[in-house]
Structure formats: C-alpha cells, structure tokens
Amino acid sequence: MPLIKVHIRKGRSEAEVELLLDTMHEVMLSAFNVPERDRYQLVFEHEASHFRALDTGLGFERTSKFVLIEMVSRPRPRSEKLAFYQGLAARLESECGISPSDIMVSFVENADEDWSFGAGVAQFVTGEL
C-alpha cells in the first residue's frame, strides 16, 4: 500500500517500463515513508484511441509519453501528496525523460480495514502493520 495503477501508451520497451516503475517506487518511498517492500504496481498499456487525455485548459501539450497514475491509499497528509507530485515530476523527467506536463496523478483513499495483504487477514487491523 499504496496500490499504484500506471496507464501508459503502447510502445515503450520493457526496460523503459521497468525504469519507470523503479523510479516511481523510489519517489513513493521517499514521499510516504513506507517499507521498501511496500510495492504494488500494475501497468496498463493502451492504444491512443483508448486513452484520451486533454488538459482542462491548463495549457499542457500531452505527448505519447503521457503517464496517468492512479493511487489507492490509506489517508495521507496533503503535504505528502504534494511532495509526491513534485518528486514524480522531477524524477520522471531526470530519470525517464518524461516531461512534467505528461504526468497526471489521481488518488483515492480508503481505511485500515480495507486492506488484506495475504493470509486472509487485515494486517492494519491485526497490528501486523
């Protein structure tokens, strides 16, 4: 936790996808102060026709490198989310060559009892986490 769903256009190499996921994970660790092995990432590759993203009038030029990141997380302070957005923009640009204007994020929050990581129990409720 968080659970991260990454939407990209088809056409990236395996190595590019791996670097993207590794970099996101590092940013996440830094922004949210979670354990190193708290890594849950899903990647979805879409054709352009099936992945429409404009800019709500903000003036962003989206390219084929556009990345839309959905996060599911227990509640986090606003400051951590803002740090995450900033960190993503900086690191995905420097490490992966993705412009900050091509990075969009959307969070949804849930609660302790909403996670089971295995073994049929809710680890935030049992106190294991």
Add this chain to the structure above:
Amino acid sequence: MPLIKVHIRKGRSEAEVELLLDTMHEVMLSAFNVPERDRYQLVFEHEASHFRALDTGLGFERTSKFVLIEMVSRPRPRSEKLAFYQGLAARLESECGISPSDIMVSFVENADEDWSFGAGVAQFVTGEL
C-alpha cells in the same frame, strides 16, 4: 476530472469506440459543468469470460453491448450524478444504439488535493483550477 474508465466487450469498431467516448464526453460536460478540455477517458476491452455482469435481480437483459463506466471525481451533488445517469442512458441509446439496460455506472469520490494534472502540482490546491 472526472477520470472515466470505460469497460466494454471486445468487438466494437474504432469508429464505434470513438463515438461512444465523444458522446460520453458531451453528456459529462452537460451534467457536470466542467471545461470542454476536461477529458480523461480510458477504454478497456474484455473477453466475455473476463467481464461478468448480471443484474442484481432488476430484470435487465445484458447484451454484448454492455458498458460499465467507472468514474473518479471530486464530490458532486446527487442531482448532477442523477442527471448524468439519465443523460447517458438517453444519449448512448440515441447516438450509439446502446440500450439503457446495458449501461452501468459506479462513482468513487476524492478531494482537491488528490489530483495533479501535470507540472508536479495539485491544480485544485494552487488555485489554477
């Protein structure tokens, strides 16, 4: 925002998918009073075996044209959501030939700080949106 995830069965033409997305966008603009370029749509095509939808006993006959729409949005008034459901049913039937009994919608809400549209900032927090 909203972010719209559209689940359909495999088999529609490119033109059908495009018309579906365009029509949904028009209904969304009308129901939610958002900017014209507030368009974020993802389409997922599924095999029948991987896309099960019954009717909770409501008596709907689902067909291969069934559409399941997931919405992620900041909080919106109940009246807007109800108008959206009604508008979708009317317009997807008249424009796309999809029966209202084949249209399902599920909303999840989040908050201002849960969106970054680019540039590493949260535009509903900065006041840009």
Add this chain to the structure above:
Amino acid sequence: MPLIKVHIRKGRSEAEVELLLDTMHEVMLSAFNVPERDRYQLVFEHEASHFRALDTGLGFERTSKFVLIEMVSRPRPRSEKLAFYQGLAARLESECGISPSDIMVSFVENADEDWSFGAGVAQFVTGEL
C-alpha cells in the same frame, strides 16, 4: 455491487479463471448477504513485468498464482470485510489451489447515489434496491 476487479498473471486456463470467479462470487454472497445475481466481475491478465507485488515485509512468498482483488462497494461493516478476507483465503485455497499468501484485497467505498445498474437511474436512491 460490489464491483470486483481481479488482477492475475497471464497463463491461467479459461476453466481456471471461471472457477476463480465462481468461487469468489460464492464467498462474496456469503460474506455480504447480497442477491445471487449481484455479480459484477472484471478480470485483468498481466505480464509479470507489468504486475509487481512484494509483501511490505510480511514474509509472504508471492508466486505466479498471485491474485490482487479490487473491490468497490457501498460501506460495509468491518466484520463483513474481515469475513470476506478469511472466506477468500479458505475457499481459493481449497477450490482453486491458491495459497492464502497469494491473495491480496483492497476495498474502496462509495455511496448509494454512486451506482446506476441500468435504465439511467440510481436504484439505491429510487428504492428499487
């Protein structure tokens, strides 16, 4: 409702996927006391490179049978969610041969007005459900 999104690795047979969905549905019916035809399941198959899941340090050995289940539901009592986790672990092991250490669940909640099952109306608001 709930809406269930099931993430698995590529490589399962059609029969395995069907058994998995049928078993999940039975567990859901038992834990949540919903109608038999309250079945809304989507399956996503991922390459290993696109589906990363570690263990937050809990000591789980994830295998290629790992299943990540996203649930979208109206609010439910904690006790029902815990029963669902436990039931899934028991039944997916006995019926599908999936170890409890390979089963992860994440819930997100919404409200009555957030669901339209068809016909352009919100059935939890109209009183039909």
